[in-house]
Amino acid sequence: MIVCVAVVGHQNNPLYLQSFTEADDALKLHHIVHCSLDVIDERVNNPKRSAPTLNETFLGLLYPTENYKVYGYLTNTKVKFIMVTTDLDVKDADARNFFRKFHAAYVDAVSNPFHVPGKKIASRSFGARVSTIVKSFGSGITS
């Protein structure tokens, strides 16, 4: 199950941050998202991994914590997408697929002429679409 997703702008400014838990752990999840920004920076600035993954948008597993796994995605426009999940065996393909849909939703949201670039995404329909994508991620694994 995905517990938190975030969109972070090119100056590390938060554009969208949403947790999907009943419990009151939003702050902890936001902290995890925050930490992952450093990991992304490190990945991008010292690419010591093998060549094919060098400039791919999907960054893969950023780091595992005790209860969560954090995945990242960095677009051409330096916008970062972060996903925190409690699933311990996530297939890369599923994560990739999730981010592709998430990115598409983001692109549609920023194409709204009333959206100000660099400001938080306030669109309700974007929120609803992300929720749907997050829900379908869990069900995609079981089916």
Add this chain to the structure above:
Amino acid sequence: MAIAESCVDAVVMEMVAVYCGGLYAAKPELAARRIEAIGFQVGHQLSERYTMERPRFSDHLEAIKFICKDFWSELFKKQIDNLKTNHRGTFVLQDNRFRWLTRVSLDPYTENTDSTENDSAALGDTAAQTTTMLLYFPCGLIRGALTNLGIPCSVSADMSNLPACSFVVRIKT
């Protein structure tokens, strides 16, 4: 598709006409800035969409190549015909048949025959001015796209012989 193209043509021309004729008739440089800003926003949004499925660019040249090939194909169904660079941050993108100028056909020299020298000069002047105005929007498009890709730059256009025109991109360091 042809209808959609004509619509875009008409919208671009009408936008220029509205800004130059109605809103900012007295201040063409202000109109130019507004039109460029609209282009900037459109380019900003389009670049986000068109770079969705591709790996990140490693340097400026790759981003410029993306503008020349994919971005231009999406917008005008053709690629930039010629790309020149001095390898120090200036790129010249030449389009031999720029779609938004193919409908513009005011050539002052062909109309010299039945009008006086002064008239044709004035006519040529306004024609050149109008055409220049038409180019602020695509300049903004390029600048918006490159800025969104993390390359701050300034873009100017040059149209010495219609319908060919070239865009000069200067990357700010």
